[in-house]
Amino acid sequence: MRETSSKTNTMLNYSFLIVLGFIMVYPLIWLFTSSFKTNADIFGSSKLLPTTYVWDSYALGWQGTGQYGFQDFFINTLILVVPTVIFTIISSVIVAYGFARFEFPLKTMLFSIMIATLMLPNASIMIPRYILFNKMNWLDTYLPFIIPAAFATGAFFVYMMIQFLRGLPRDLDEAATIDGCNSFTVLTRVLLPLCKPAIFSVGIFQFMWTWNDFFNSIIYISSVKKFTVSLGLRLSLDASSAVSWNQVLAMSVVSIVPCILLFFFAQKYFVEGISTTGLKG
């Protein structure tokens, strides 16, 4: 009796998970299949698969609308994202090391300030920041993304690294010190290799957030030549007359492919990263 009820329970659970899961990913599947549809098919039909397949929407969409195509937007995005990610990792590790392993005056207060900046609304500093970057002649460059990253402004990432470093035994440091390491070589030779999972988490999150970022891109980048993928996508959305919606959808797919691939290769780090700090999204 009991066994059958738990079996039906399991079945119920599964069917529920499957139905709800299908609803969850349906929009993404629709996005992909619709990039092969004709306009008439995209509107006015609820079929998931195209009735007539259009194969050139990716090639045509890729060319973009004017002088610059998605090839340029992708390269631009990488030029922006890669240094941002690298600097975020380096600066967060160093600062986290300072917080996790040393005693210094005002440490508790400084730590509290860092936690408080986690909750500081971006909206309340974006205007003076824009004015500041304007004075520094950084507008329409990628410096507003890269330079703050080099100064560990992402409290989320610093906090994530601190949490991880605290989990590593201090005996390691002491042993290394006896072996003649100074504090910096303790970090680079002993702790850094052990931090790989946390470093991956930080890198992946920063990659995704910067890749998907729209707000900062739209305020700091103004010339089409320097557009990122998200700006390019919006450009094609505005520019398309009712002729080529499938191209817009195709480019939407292309723009999320790097994130989806990364997600599937690095799922483990996502869950770890969120459950230690748990922000965003």
Added chain:
Amino acid sequence: MSASHSVLAKAQKKTRQKVKAKKNYQYIGLLYIAPWIIGLLIFQFYPFLSSLYYSFTDYNMVSTPKFIGLDNYKKIFTADPDFYQSLKVTGIYVLLAVPVKLAFALFIAMLLSAKLKGINFFRTVYYLPSILGGSVAISVLWRFLFMKEGVINNMLGYLHIGPVDWLGSPDIALYTLGLLTVWQFGSSMVLFLAGIQQIPGDLYEAGAIDGASKPRMFFKITVPLLTPIVLFNLVMQMVNAFQEFTGAFVITNGGPMKSTFLYALKLYEEAFSFFKMGYASALSWILFIIIMTVTAVIFKTSNSWVYYEDGRG
């Protein structure tokens, strides 16, 4: 947050005891955190304070800022109907989207905490929409799905419902945008999931021996033990929801009839379309005060509903 403080305090106590009550400052630590301190001062602290100053000025980025006292604030409160409109729709958005999102996240986390084969696959599926966050691609997708001739209405047509003007009707558009946020409940869910898995199984066993029903155990054991995570999720999601931008900007551009003209859009428009930097700074300070007030209220009331295991709740 207070939990991490106490962890830190304990750790410090331990180290202090180790060096036998002698303060053993290693100033080199300051050197390691120096980059963060510099970044904090230049990219956070200075902008934060200067925006307060700018909020008392008339500044268009070309001429020098002109001090005008409280004029910006006066104008916002007395002569700017868009301000009240954006405040209203943002309020509705936050009040609806955040609780629904959290309830949904908790519900799915409960389902996904079951020990079933292939559960990891489902976790991946449910988390997937969240990684795409506020990307333009997702906004494009939403726009297509919910167009009047879009796929959602076509499906409803089979059930002889609609068509519903999801994005074109001022009564509905805001909720359609809210649905997008709810769809991306992944990171809250992962936190709940982590919390659920830490609840010791013998609590449920004891409950079962006492003859407690499943719903009763959910409300008497699971929910109370998850309240610290509820608090954290609530605050973070609320701070994010108050600043929601991409969806409303790309999907509806604030329309129809300003029904999705969220506060962040108002800010964006004043600052980066009209370059009224002083005025926009005043708007941003009002938002800051609102967010801080709501956060403070949540933390104040949390004493009565957040359960701490060490009994200080």
